Every structure is written in C-alpha cells, then in structure tokens.
Amino acid sequence: MDFSLTEEHIMIRDAAREFAQNELLPGVIERDEKQHFPDSLVKKMANLGFMGIMVNPKYGGSGMDTISYVLVMEELSKVDASAAVIVSVNNSLVCYGLEAFGSEYQKQKYLTKLATGELIGAFCLSEPEAGSDATSQKTSAIDKGDYYLLNGTKNWITNGGRADVYLVIAQTDKEKGSHGINAFIVEKGMKGFHVGPKENKLGIRGSDTHTLQFNDVKVPKENRIGDDGFGFKFAMKTLSGGRIGIAAQALGIAQGAYELALKYSKERKTFGTEISNHQAIAFKLADMHTEISAARHLVMKSAWDKDQGKNYDTSSAMAKLYASKVAMKQTVEAVQIFGGNGFVKDYHVERLMRDAKITQIYEGTSEIQKIVISRSILKE
Numbered sequence: 001m002d003f004s005l006t007e008e009h010i011m012i013r014d015a016a017r018e019f020a021q022n023e024l025l026p027g028v029i030e031r032d033e034k035q036h037f038p039d040s041l042v043k044k045m046a047n048l049g050f051m052g053i054m055v056n057p058k059y060g061g062s063g064m065d066t067i068s069y070v071l072v073m074e075e076l077s078k079v080d081a082s083a084a085v086i087v088s089v090n091n092s093l094v095c096y097g098l099e100a101f102g103s104e105y106q107k108q109k110y111l112t113k114l115a116t117g118e119l120i121g122a123f124c125l126s127e128p129e130a131g132s133d134a135t136s137q138k139t140s141a142i143d144k145g146d147y148y149l150l151n152g153t154k155n156w157i158t159n160g161g162r163a164d165v166y167l168v169i170a171q172t173d174k175e176k177g178s179h180g181i182n183a184f185i186v187e188k189g190m191k192g193f194h195v196g197p198k199e200n201k202l203g204i205r206g207s208d209t210h211t212l213q214f215n216d217v218k219v220p221k222e223n224r225i226g227d228d229g230f231g232f233k234f235a236m237k238t239l240s241g242g243r244i245g246i247a248a249q250a251l252g253i254a255q256g257a258y259e260l261a262l263k264y265s266k267e268r269k270t271f272g273t274e275i276s277n278h279q280a281i282a283f284k285l286a287d288m289h290t291e292i293s294a295a296r297h298l299v300m301k302s303a304w305d306k307d308q309g310k311n312y313d314t315s316s317a318m319a320k321l322y323a324s325k326v327a328m329k330q331t332v333e334a335v336q337i338f339g340g341n342g343f344v345k346d347y348h349v350e351r352l353m354r355d356a357k358i359t360q361i362y363e364g365t366s367e368i369q370k371i372v373i374s375r376s377i378l379k380e
C-alpha cells in the first residue's frame with residue numbers, strides 16, 4: 001500500500017489550490033448571492049486543463065488519472081462548490097461517458113471540444129417523476145429511420161442553461177423496461193429544444209440549474225450512444241464515476257469549512273483565551289479532522305479502483321454516501337465554531353453548509369447509495 005501522491009498529483013493539486021485561492025475566492029460570495037454563473041472562470045479552468053482532466057490527449061484532454069481529478073475537485077470545492085460541480089459534470093458524466101462509450105465520430109465531433117472546455121456539457125437523466133427511479137423515464141425517443149423524435153421534460157439539470165451539448169436519456173421502448181432506454185447527444189439550438197427557467201437554489205447557487213423541454217426534437221441516428229438499449233447501463237456506469245466527483249466535492253466542502261474553523265479558533269478569544277483552548281472547540285476540530293480524513297480515504301480508494309480498472313460501483317457509492325454525510329455534519333459544526341459570525345455571509349462557512357446539502361441528493365441520493373451498497377454486499 002502506498003498512500004503518497006506522485007509529483008504530477010502534487011503539481012495539479014497545487015495548481016487547483018492556487019487557482020481557487022486567487023481566482024475563485026474573490027467573487028464567490030457575490031456569485032452565490034446573485035446566482036451568477038462564472039463564465040470567465042470556466043474559460044480559465046479550461047485553460048488549466050480542468051474541463052477534461054481524465055480525457056486522452058488525442059481528444060484534447062489532460063490525460064490524467066482519477067486521483068488527479070479528485071484532487072482538483074477537492075481544491076475547487078474548498079472555495080467554490082459551484083465552480084466545482086460545473087467541472088465535475090463536464091468531466092465525469094459528459095466527457096467520460098463519451099470517451100468510454102461514444103463512437104469515433106461522436107468523440108471527434110463533441111469530445112474534442114468538451115475536453116478543452118470550448119463547449120460545456122450537461123447530463124440529463126432526472127425527470128419530474130424519474131430521479132431515483134431512473135428506469136421510469138417518461139421522455140421518449142421514437143425511432144423514425146434516420147432520426148429519433150425526442151419528446152419530454154428533464155429537471156434539475158446542472159449546466160442546463162450554459163451547456164452546448166446535452167447527453168439525454170430517453171425511453172425508446174417502454175415494453176423493454178431498462179433495456180428499452182437509450183442515451184442521445186442533443187445540441188442546444190436543435191429545433192424544439194427549449195431551456196426552461198433557472199432554479200432558485202439553497203446552495204451551489206453559482207451553478208446553473210434548469211428544466212429542459214424537448215418538443216419533437218429530431219436527433220440524428222448517429223447521435224445515439226452505444227448499441228440500441230444501452231442507455232440505462234450507460235447512465236449507471238457513468239454515474240458511478242460521477243459519484244467519485246461528487247464525493248470529492250463533498251470532501252472539499254468539508255475540508256474548506258474545517259480549515260476556516262481551525263484558523264478562526266486560533267484567533268477568536270472568549271473567557272480570556274483563544275477558543276481553540278476550550279476543549280469544547282478542540283474536540284469538535286478533532287472529530288472534524290478524523291471524519292474528513294476517513295472520507296478522503298474512501299474517495300481516494302474509489303478513484304484508485306477506477307484507475308486500476310477494478311469495479312468501482314460500490315466504492316463510489318460508499319465514498320459519496322460517507323463524504324456527503326461528513327460534509328453536512330461538519331459544515332454545521334464549522335458554523336457553530338464561528339458562532340454569530342458563522343451565520344453571516346462574509347465568513348464563508350454558512351455558504352459551505354448550504355452547498356453541502358446537495359451532495360446528499362444529486363447523482364443519487366444517500367438512500368440510493370445505500371441501495372447500491374446493500375445490493376452488492378447481499379449478493380456476495
């Protein structure tokens with residue numbers, strides 16, 4: 001067992017840390033308040049290679065491993081979890097999905113531009129009545145020979161308004177259940193594709209979340225990903241990697257709140273001494289550090305599984321389940337350590353607390369992760 005990072009890992013981690021501190025931090029409170037999408041910062045992240053971290057350089061990516069992706073996600077999320085989710089969706093749901101399962105034509109046409117950040121991607125699985133119960137897709141795609149006719153509504157789509165390329169999951173044959181589902185590449189601007197209003201959210205307010213509508217959109221046959229009926233497995237396999245990204249986001253949120261609380265505890269005085277000298281605060285910090293370290297081990301183990309070509313369905317579910325729980329619990333503790341100041345936006349921890357909640361919901365709720373984990377241990 002070797003827990004050390006390589007020089008390349010340290011380099012990318014430090015680049016992400018520097019970028020987060022210098023570029024993301026200055027405007028993060030305002031973007032959260034006004035729900036501003038960080039357009040220019042996404043361009044800068046693209047220049048740093050963060051939009052296609054794991055993609056093969058022959059398709060415009062940075063050619064790095066999943067550990068590197070986790071390190072970048074943690075550093076970005078420590079400061080701005082909204083910027084981090086834009087990166088996560090583009091990397092692990094869209095770029096990975098296309099690189100692993102797309103045709104050469106799809107890779108040349110879309111992946112090369114998504115990996116460089118020239119285009120932004122979105123992943124469209126959730127519907128008003130199909131979030132956790134992903135097989136119950138109501139969006140339909142009828143085979144019309146040269147094209148599929150796509151109709152339906154998708155909800156809570158990250159990058160929904162800003163994306164150029166959308167991977168849309170739809171039912172092509174209701175009778176076949178999960179085998180009658182396909183994934184399609186839909187471009188913004190295709191006739192009949194409408195972006196609905198932006199959601200007004202509790203957290204990750206700098207990210208762009210919309211409902212999407214498809215009314216008789218003609219999707220060319222060559223935009224179907226994989227063999228007929230592969231869509232559900234495509235979504236499941238892609239989401240397993242996505243869960244590593246969200247687990248890393250949760251880890252970063254928790255670590256960010258912890259670092260702020262640790263620093264504050266050494267500055268703030270009550271009863272004539274720094275609050276870190278009170279055991280009530282020191283013990284909170286000890287618990288935070290311990291639980292965050294445990295979460296990091298789970299996240300890294302899952303990333304390692306993926307890099308080693310092992311199955312990571314269960315380890316990614318465990319990483320996301322635990323890291324998101326730690327993020328929620330420990331950001332609440334960070335607010336507590338900050339006291340009244342924790343309730344004020346200027347100190348960042350209240351935002352991290354609000355941002356933490358979504359990590360227990362999207363890319364599979366904590367309850368879904370428990371389904372995945374329990375099924376896997378029960379069949380062993």
Ligand code: COS
Nearest residue numbers: 125126131132133134135178233236237313362363364368
């Ligand atoms: N990799 C490959 N195939 C998978 C898979 C995976 N990770 N998970 C399931 N499958 C396959 C199954 O093997 C099965 O195939 P066969 O019929 O050929 O045996 C098929 O997919 C159906 O699987 P299953 O019967 O397990 O489907 P369920 O309806 O019971 O759903 C859960 C399984 C709950 C795990 C799934 O619906 C899920 O993950 N839901 C959450 C989706 C989600 O994350 N939503 C958030 C939206 S993105 S923000």
